[in-house]
Amino acid sequence: xxxxxxxxxxxxxxxxxxxxxxxxxxxxxxxxxxxxxxxxxxxxxxxxxxxxxxxxxxxxxxxxxxxxxxxxxxxxxxxxxxxxxxxxxxxxxxxxxxxxxxxxxxxxxxxxxxxxxxxxxxxxxxxxxxxxxxxxxxxxxxxxxxxxxxxxxxxxxxxxxxxxxxxxxxxxxxxxxxxxxxxxxxxxxxxxxxxxxxxxxxxxxxxxxxxxxxxxxxxxxxxxxxxxxxxxxxxxxxxxxxxxxxxxxxxxxxxxxxx
Numbered sequence: 001x002x003x004x005x006x007x008x009x010x011x012x013x014x015x016x017x018x019x020x021x022x023x024x025x026x027x028x029x030x031x032x033x034x035x036x037x038x039x040x041x042x043x044x045x046x047x048x049x050x051x052x053x054x055x056x057x058x059x060x061x062x063x064x065x066x067x068x069x070x071x072x073x074x075x076x077x078x079x080x081x082x083x084x085x086x087x088x089x090x091x092x093x094x095x096x097x098x099x100x101x102x103x104x105x106x107x108x109x110x111x112x113x114x115x116x117x118x119x120x121x122x123x124x125x126x127x128x129x130x131x132x133x134x135x136x137x138x139x140x141x142x143x144x145x146x147x148x149x150x151x152x153x154x155x156x157x158x159x160x161x162x163x164x165x166x167x168x169x170x171x172x173x174x175x176x177x178x179x180x181x182x183x184x185x186x187x188x189x190x191x192x193x194x195x196x197x198x199x200x201x202x203x204x205x206x207x208x209x210x211x212x213x214x215x216x217x218x219x220x221x222x223x224x225x226x227x228x229x230x231x232x233x234x235x236x237x238x239x240x241x242x243x244x245x246x247x248x249x250x251x252x253x254x255x256x257x258x259x
Contacts, residue, residue, distance in 0.1 A: 007044070019056075031067065033079060037086070046090075050098050051079040055086040055110070064094040070122040071097060072140060078102035085110035085128070092116045099123040100140075109146070127164065145180060147202055154189075163250050165202060167195045176259040179219065180246050181212045189259050191220050214238050215247045219258060226251060226258055 002021040006012060010024045015032035023041040024030060030042070031049030039057035042048065046060040050067030060066060067082045069075065080099035087110050090096070094114045098106050099122050106120065109128035114120070118132040121139050127146035136150040139157050144150075145164030154172040156162065163180030172189040183195045194212045204212075215238065219229045232238075233248045251258065 010042075034067065050082060052082040052084070052098075054084045057086055058084060058088045058090070060090045061092045061094070063092050064090045066090060066094075066096045067098060068095060069097070070100050070140075072100040072122050075100050080123075081105045082108075084108045087111045088114070090114045091118075094118050096120040097122045115152075121158070133170065147198065149198070157256075160256055161250070161254065163246070165195055165198055167198055174259060176257045177250070177254040178259050179215070180250055181243070182216065184259050191216065191259055208241070208243055211238065211241050211243045215243065219247075219251070226254070 004018055004020055004022050006024045007026040009026045010028045012030045013032035016030045017035040019038040021038055022036045025044035027045045028042040029047040033051045034048050035053045037054055037056045040054050042060045043062045045062045046064050048066045052067035078101050080102045082098045083105055093116055104123050106124055108126045111128055112130045114132045115134045117135045119137045123140055124138045124142045126144045129146055130148045132150050133152035135153045137155040141159045142156050143161045147165045148162050149167040151168055151170030153170055154168055156174040160174055161177045165181040166178045167183050169185035173187045174189045178184045181195050181199055182191050183193050185192050194216050199209050230251050238244050
């Protein structure tokens with residue numbers, strides 16, 4: 001195991017906990033409540049502060065700010081946690097904010113890529129293996145599933161949900177929820193088709209891809225509203241399949257409606 005490497009110009013506040021092989025570059029900042037797991041690396045001028053826990057091998061590039069105070073005006077001083085898994089990359093000027101109140105959290109899974117200037121707002125939840133292109137922005141309380149791709153300059157409205165395996169194009173305004181394995185695009189974004197390439201990359205077979213296409217058609221090409229489409233799935237119109245159950249569960253908990 002390598003020894004911890006801390007540049008002499010870096011600031012490590014008393015109380016911070018760093019694993020033995022963490023690397024902290026020049027002029028980086030680590031706040032007093034921060035916990036950095038094994039293999040984490042902070043490049044020069046990177047900042048991790050607040051009540052932030054990072055797992056293993058996370059990399060924070062110059063001028064990114066992880067754990068900086070929420071922008072929610074309801075904040076009254078709580079040190080809510082930011083919980084981050086393993087092997088995430090936070091590129092330049094990326095920002096991740098904690099929840100507003102201490103009984104909530106902002107949570108990020110593992111193996112995600114947050115490109116330059118991307119923003120994760122307060123109390124968001126991000127799954128695993130996602131890609132946020134440059135300037136992708138999440139308002140507060142957004143929930144993102146696994147294997148989601150969000151295009152550059154796209155903003156997701158607060159309280160929206162994006163299902164696992166979905167892809168959202170660039171320069172989009174997402175005002176409502178996006179179903180799992182869907183491809184959404186536009187201003188405002190709407191469901192266009194399924195994310196076929198993404199499903200193939202994740203190992204779904206042709207039968208599953210066809211099921212996903214039929215789910216899309218049921219929700220968006222048959223003239224049904226969300227409640228009617230849910231009833232059709234509950235009645236077994238598309239049979240029994242894990243993707244059907246996933247879409248049904250997602251649609252039931254959607255509060256903002258489907259894009």
